[in-house]
Amino acid sequence: MSFTIALSGLAAAQKDLDVTANNIANVNTTGFKESRAEFADVYATSIFASGRTKVGDGVTTSTVAQQFSQGALKFTNNSLDLAITGEGFFALTPDRQSQDLTYTRAGAFKLNKDNFIVDNNGNYLQGFAVDPVTGENQSVSLSTTQPIAIPTSAGAPRATTNIFLSANLDSRELATDAIAFDATDRATYNHSTSVTVYDSLGESHTVTTYFRKTTTVPPANAEWETWVVWDDVTGLPIQGDNLVFDSSGNFVPAAPPQTVTLPAAALNDPLNGYLTNGAQFATDVVVNFRDASGVREPTQYASTFDVTNLSQDGTTVGFLTGVDIDAFGRVLASYSNGDSAYLSQVAMVRFANVQGLKQVGNTSWKQSITSGEPIGGQANTGTFGAVNASSLEQSNVNLTTELVDLISAQRNFQANSRALEVNSTLQQTVLQIR
Template identity: 90%
Template structure:
């Protein structure tokens, strides 16, 4: 029996050595979680045996338990490198349609040839669908996840429908309404400003807005005429509403004046506005305010100053950057000024993380003892926050492992000595005559 006890001690010491060696080998493995060999004594007896004199039957390895403590963060220059500070896991699938998920803490992600976010083995990072404008997720059920794709273009161009313009018109200017307006003659207007707009094909055009002061006798309200010229079609300016200001230089409302460029006029090739085959589905309107309606034109004794000028059209854009926030929301920015939320990185947690089954490549699968995977949003509850441009390092403490290695070696030697003593005693018994 003593032979078996010593042999069990050797096996346990060997398991401890193997576990420690594996921890040391993975000290630089991203997302690796150290393991700890846990042992239990072996004790067996019959109901008629005396428990007071029974000696144990050795030792057995109860479990090699992984320790899911937080690893330190290593910061990188890759925005697709992700680290979790919390208890969550990333969810991965081997192909686009699969729901066979593995779970990992290793966030060294990159784009594959089809612009999907994948890990080093080509597994697809899973995410929740979100509203492209607000980033609000539509579901946190793992059955609704899908691989996250980063499109390299912003999609179809969007034709301009509204121009927002707010400015200060100089009250000291002299009236210029004595002669017909001519966009090519600076003497027939006081101020002008231009903005680039886009047609349905994404081609850019220049819309120039002109202002000229009309004759006003104080204390009556001051009025300014407005005109719009499309590109270089200076011979056909489109007139707009008059801008009226009170004696304090404030805009007189309602209503807010506009200049309308009718779609029918712009779309008619005979008018010379569009010559590339593009078509506007709606009128283009110049609104004399900002998009929120807060800023409106003024007429003060100050130089002409445009304080807001924007439009709602875009041309075709190309990907210029990807940002991922603490909630795991993926925001793509494009060269045309557009930005859109693409997805939200799915977070997963388990009731018993030590029950997860290791499958290699710093990944785990659920098991009976781990419990069902629970999906959720990063930076809420215990899922943890997502840190972009970061990697979670191994949680192995090299100093501790080296001390454990010495201890395991001594245990092995001690059990080897016990085995040797047992062999010597049995040899002595066999030599009795």
């Protein structure tokens, strides 16, 4: 009996050594979780045997339990390196159409030849679909996840539909409406300002707005005519609404608000010469005398002409300039034309019993009966951890502790070997009795 007990002790000590050696070997493995060998004693007896004199039957390995404690973060210069602080796993699939999910904490991701985010083994990082403007996810069901792609192609151009302009018009200026407006004659207007706009193909154009003060007889409010010229087509200026100011220099808005409208039909007409590249405007281009929020309006003070707001809502062709991933896992792409768009949200997964997950290698796990069903969710909400871009989670192995455990396992192995040796000596002694 003592022989088999000593053998079980040797097997347990060997298992402890194996687990410790594996932990030490993976001390620099990104996302690795250390394991701990857990043992239980073996005891068997019949109902008629005396429990007072029964000796145990040795030891057995109960389980090799992984410890999912947080590893330290290592910061990098790669924005696609991701680490989780808190609970959760990244979800991966072996191909773009598969729903065979594996789970990992190793976030050393990169782009493949098709611009999809993958790990070192080519597995695709999964994400939830989001609104490209707000970044709000549309679903957190794992059945709706899809591989995350980072398009490097140009951002589509967007034709200008609105120009927002507010300025201070100098009340000390003299009226210039005695003669006809001529964009080429500085004497026929008081102020002007220009903005770059874009057509449907992303080509830039210059829209110049002119202001000229009209003759006003007090106590009437002061008025300014507005004119707009497209590019250098000065022979076809478009007149807009007059801007009216009271004696305090405050804007007196009308209903509807004052604007200058460049009709899409006129812009698209090849006879006018506004567009020469085949572009077409689907809607009118409107110059609004206010800012985009409607708060800032023109003024007329005894001060120099000053543009206080000038913007437009079109964009030219843009190219990818950067990718940012926030703590919620939202992937934001920035383009050279000033546009930005949310592409996806990194899917987070948690389990009721993480120690029940089945190891499959490459620092990955799969669902098992004891782990429970995977639960998808959004990072940095509820019990899900936050996503940290440009960082990696290091192994949670404590090398000092492992070296101490290694010495302890070695002593246990030596002690059980000694017990086996003593048992062999006793049996040899019995065999030599004459």
